[in-house]
Amino acid sequence: MSQSPVKLGTRKSQLALYQAKLVQSLLQAEVQLVKVTTTGDNNQTKAFVADRDKKDWIKEIEDLLMLGEVDFAVHSSKDVPVDIRPETRLLPLTSRASPLDTLVVKSGKKEIVEASTGGQVLALMDSGACVGTSSVRRRAQVLSQRSDLVVSELRGNVPTRLQKLDGGAEFDAIILAAAGLERLGLFDESRMFNFTADEMIPPVNQGILVAQYLRSRDDIAELLSPLAEGQTHCAWQAERSVIDKIEADCGSAVGVFAAYESGVLSLHAAVFSSDGEKILKAHAEGDPRDAKALGAKVGELLLAQGAKDYL
Structure with missing residues (x-):
């Protein structure tokens, strides 16, 4: 009896489908795309709502994960909030594209x-x-x-x-x-x-693809693990750790960018007032293996400057 295809959940946009098909082509398994219309897709002409905007891009896909109707999803990591469904986990995939x-x-x-x-x-x-x-x-x-x-x-x-x-x-x-x-x-x-990263600091995780799947699905973790890339994973973790520490949401003017310099992970972050008149910056370097702690350190540096006033 042939094995059922693995179901990959994705939004229907041209870019989302490209990204899903890229992952599909790299996996050593039969993968079926499940195309999902999300709240974010339906609300693209509506005014920005800070506290829920990122969740709107993944909510319906998370629902399908919980129901077992898809086995994993592929997202642009910059569109994924810190507070994902606790029953799921994230894994960055492949090398990072341009973060700029x-x-x-x-x-x-x-x-x-x-x-x-x-x-x-x-x-x-x-x-x-x-x-x-x-x-x-x-x-x-x-x-x-x-x-x-x-x-x-x-x-x-x-x-x-x-x-x-x-x-x-x-x-x-x-x-x-x-x-x-x-x-x-x-x-x-x-x-x-x-823009160079100095001219315009990128958002957290721009250029990184991430898979989301149930914590209980060891089989999916094993399937996806060959697509993980060490440097991308460390940069992804360090950047997300900053916004987790300062509790930023997508209504916050925050930029975070991690890059490798001679084997050292260099992490830059900035918080802006909405009118751009006030800028708080922080930077730290460290061992890539301590990426999460490095991100927390940079977050603490921003908080010490009063970042909460601009979030």
Whole structure:
């Protein structure tokens, strides 16, 4: 008798399906995709709700995990809150894609061709120009560098956001994750400019894929374990430990980025006021094997500066 396929839960967006199919292709098993419409998918035109926004992207998939209708799920880790269902666990998969943010300018803009980074392009934009993003972190960092720009709400999946930029007059530029653009084959060097991590600190876990499955499913843990990658796991753990320590949610303007430097894990974090006028920064380095403790240390450094006032 043939073994039943493993069921992988995923959102229906183009990017989510790409990511799920990537994991599907790497596993040594027959894997069936189960496509799920989440609350977040249905609410993409609605105003941002800080305390539940990330949960909205995974709630229905978590429900299917609990019911046994899917065996595991694949998410963009940046979209997964700290407080997942306690019966489940997370495992980062494969090597990290780019963690950086990308400034995308409207098609046909020629005056910024000599710029090479997102920060340089941002500096050249006309006063009063409009930048689209739904992220409070990106908004705060844009305003901290260019308080004379207008930052407006922009929601939707990656192709939809690009269409809104090029199809209307509201936005002069938008900010997206480099990883999503690259995975979808949409990165256009003529009008897309990555911010350096110094110009715009990324959000926790951007560029990392993560699996979610029931703690009781040792068989799924064994199936997924070959896709785990040590450096990605340490960076993932350190970054999540920071936001866990300071109890940040997706309504907080917080950036966290871990990188390896000569075998040492270097962790940077920043908390911004919503208008970008106040910035708290913290940095620490340590053994990658102590990633969780390193993240907690950086979180404590932020709390000591009064980070709670801006969360």
